[in-house]
Amino acid sequence: MLRRVLALLLLFLLPLLGIAAPAQGRTLSARMAKVTTPVASLQGVSIRLDWPADAQSGRLTLTARQVRAPDLGYRFDDLTWQCPLQRTGTAEGWRCEGEIRSAGRQPLKLSVDLATATTDAALSAGNTVLSLHRSAATPDLTRIDLARVPLAWAQALLSLAWDEANFKAGTMTGSLGVHTPQARPLRVEGRLEVSGLGLDTPDGSIAAENLGAHLDLDYRKSAGLSLVTVEGSLRGGEMLVGSGYVALPASPVAIRIAARQQGNSGWEIPQLSWDDGDAMRVEGSIAFDPGANLHDADLRLASNNIAPLRPRYLSGWLGLAGLGELEMQGGLDMHLLVQGGVLQRVETGLRKVSLVDGQQRFRLEGLSGNPLFSAHAPANSELSWTGGHVHGLAFGAASLPLTSAAGEIGLRQPVSVPMLGGRLKFEDLELRPPSGGRGLEFGFGLAIEAIDVGELAKALGWPAFQGRLDGRIPKARYADDRLDFDGALTTHMFDGTVQVTGLAMERPFGTAPTLAADITLDNMNLQSLTQVFGFGEITGALDGSIRNLRLVDWSAEGFDADLHTDPSWKGRRRISQRAVQDLSNVGGAGGSGLGSSLQAQALKLFEDFGYRRIGISCRLSEQVCDMDGLGSAGNGFIIVQGSGLPRLTVVGYNRRVDWPTLVDRLVAVTKGESKPVIE
Incomplete structure (x- = not known):
């Protein structure tokens, strides 16, 4: 009132x-x-x-x-x-x-x-x-009719049921009956139409804006017991409850709530119904402790079309995980059971569900099955998909035999997933859903078998590498928004190997993910490598490392790189004029050796030159690369140490290079935009 x-x-x-x-x-x-x-x-x-x-x-x-x-x-x-x-x-x-x-x-x-x-x-x-x-004739009954009455006028009465709510906007139209018999069980019943409802709570955890409702209500209070029944529909408007954001459709959403509160205990809702048509129907019961925290729940949800769920109900929670633009299709059924504030069981039925990340980081097609979570006794279930991709890397159909017990979901047996001409073999999996103050945790063991590096390079837009990727991660662990990997990934390419160790990711599913790793290169064929990158030709073998690599949102923020030719290489060691120029452009270098005029004339007579060693290093910090090479040469550093006649030595003079500038130089070199100029 x-x-x-x-x-x-x-x-x-x-x-x-x-x-x-x-x-x-x-x-x-x-x-x-x-x-x-x-x-x-x-x-x-x-x-x-x-x-x-x-x-x-x-x-x-x-x-x-x-x-x-x-x-x-x-x-x-x-x-x-x-x-x-x-x-x-x-x-x-x-x-x-x-x-x-x-x-x-x-x-x-x-x-x-x-x-x-x-x-x-x-x-x-x-x-x-x-x-x-x-x-x-009815002394205990007062009839009240309302026409465009501000909800703020009802602040005191509504505070009996919800003392933290601040009603700041909206109007009511309808009729109410207030029963006040001598025995003092207060009762308010009637029908109300609410327009433009706006409310919030002091801590900002609950809010509503422009909400419309058509409701039949019955409120009773006697001897410390409050009973509330609300039945009707909601239409339009927005609601915020904790991290959950709800944007109601223009079409009516039918609701029915029967709630009770005894003394200072939390509210119990033994009857709850929410009907948003094909988008979502919810039936069940729910209860809160005195601090308004979820204590018990027994809810059944059905959705014949999950597409509207993200914009209407899930955008708040998905946004926290960096999935605010997730597109969903298919059907879903779910039964959720919470007791004593602890998730006990979740039974899910997926019907041809597809999930597409708005930023194209992943796509899952044809998800079907009945994945199940159990906090106690073991229970088996199945989950399958028809295909998808992660960061452009396509994978094929697979079926996962699942088991759940003691609050954890895992694999009953290893599973292979076809990918890029090879396969990913998940040797084990343990997943623990969020509970209490603990977030999502999971771990898995993974073997990578015969992934085609050519297909991998094509999918990622890299040069046309050739080779095979193999490796094994005995255990990967995700907790506190961080993913850590044991073991190593080894790629066999250009007749050598690239090994990745110390791999870890922060916020892998959120915004600005961060990746850390150490990379080791061994005995890679330089002639094949320079051809693929469009670099001037060099023969020999390449060794090196990239230590303490750190990528933020897939852009380099720091590393310590050292690349040099393999001194044990038994074949010819030659470097072309184009390669000399490319190395000079990247390292800010110039040629030296014989007198400059004699050198210029000699260079015009040769297509390539012998070398003894090649080496270059870069330590990236704060977007600046500290450059070095094989050793000092006056104020510079040696990049190419010549061998034979004419003896050619390439020296770099700029030891501090802006990282974006260096990247631009590398791009220009690989696109053939850098031409050898000999004067």
């Missing part, structure tokens, strides 16, 4: 109603220390009636120092009502209409019609009207 409703309810019960109009002009007054009614009590009450001689009306003034209605949650201070009192058509009837004021509240207009058997009143402000009717 409204904040001013109490004033209406009390006024009709005052002794004033028995005052008759005087035959001669006179003033009547009365003072009462306390007036008690079934609804409320008044203290410091003063009544004054001034009626001039032969006048058709008198002026009534009523004041009360304090008004309290504990069942309705209202308290008013310094209440004053003034109005012209006059008879109506019947001898016993009276009417009074005037302004009512209370400390800290805007004034309103109150009109009262008093008859022998009925009492009618209206409280208004502009086009907002609250009207009241009481009948002597």
Whole structure:
């Protein structure tokens, strides 16, 4: 009801109603220390009636120092009502209409019609009207009709059920019955239409904006027990509950809630129904502890079309995981059981579900099966898919035999997933869903067998590498938004190997993921490597390492790289003019050896040159690369140490290079935009 409703309810019960109009002009007054009614009590009450001689009306003034209605949650201070009192058509009837004021509240207009058997009143402000009717035949019932009444007027009454809610916007239209029998079980029942509801809580954990509702409600309170039944529909608007964000559709969502609260215990909802058509139907029960934390739940959910679930119900939670743009298709059934605040069991039925990341990081097609989670006894289930990709890397169909017990989900046996001409073999899997203050945790063992490096390079937009990727990760562990890998990944390519160790990722499923690793290169054929990269030709073998590699959102933030030719190479060691120029462009180098004029003439006569060693290093920090090579040469560093005649030595002079500039140079070299120039 409204904040001013109490004033209406009390006024009709005052002794004033028995005052008759005087035959001669006179003033009547009365003072009462306390007036008690079934609804409320008044203290410091003063009544004054001034009626001039032969006048058709008198002026009534009523004041009360304090008004309290504990069942309705209202308290008013310094209440004053003034109005012209006059008879109506019947001898016993009276009417009074005037302004009512209370400390800290805007004034309103109150009109009262008093008859022998009925009492009618209206409280208004502009086009907002609250009207009241009481009948002597039903003394315990007050009927209230509302037209565009602000929800803020009902703050005190609604606070009985939800004391933290601040109703800041919205209006109500409808009819309510307030039952106040002598036994004191308060009851409020009726039908309301709510428009533009806006509310929030002091901690910001719950909020609503522009919510519409059409509701039948029944609220009862007696001996510390509160009972609430709400049935009707919600339409449009937005709601925030913790991390959950709900954006309701324009079409109505049918709801039914039966709730109860005993004393200071938490609210229990033994009957809960939510019907959003094909998008989502929920049936079941739920209960909260005194701190409004979930304590028990037994819910069944069905969705014939999960596409609307993300924008309507899941965007808040998915956004925390970096999946705010996830697209979903297919059907879903679920049964969820929580006891004592602990997840006990989840049974899920997936029907041809597809999940597509809005940033194209992954795609899963044809998810089907009945994955099951059990906190206690073992339970088996199956999950399969028809295909998908991760960061552009396609994988084929697979079926996972699952088992769950003691709050963990795992594989009953190893599973192979076809991928890029080879396969990923998951040797084991353990997954623990979030619980209490602990987030998602999982671990797995993985073997990588015969992945085609050519297909891998094509999928990632790399140069046309050739080779095979193999490796084994005995254990990978994910916890606290970090993924750590044991073991090593080994790629066989260019007649050598590339080994990755110390692999770890932070926020792998969130924004700005971070990757750390150490990479070792061994005995890679330089002639094949330079051909693939579009680099000038070099023969020989390449060794090296990239230590402490750190990528943030897949861009390099730091590493310590050292690349050099293999001194044990038994074949020819030659470097082309194009390769000399490319190395010079990358390292900020120049040629030296014989006199500069003689050298320039000699270079024009040869297509390639012998070398003894080649080496270059870069330590990246704060977007600057500290460059070095085989050793010092005056103010520079040696990149190519020549061999034979003509002897060519390439020296770099810029030891600190801006990283974006260096990347641009490398891109230009691999695209053939760098041409050898010999003067």
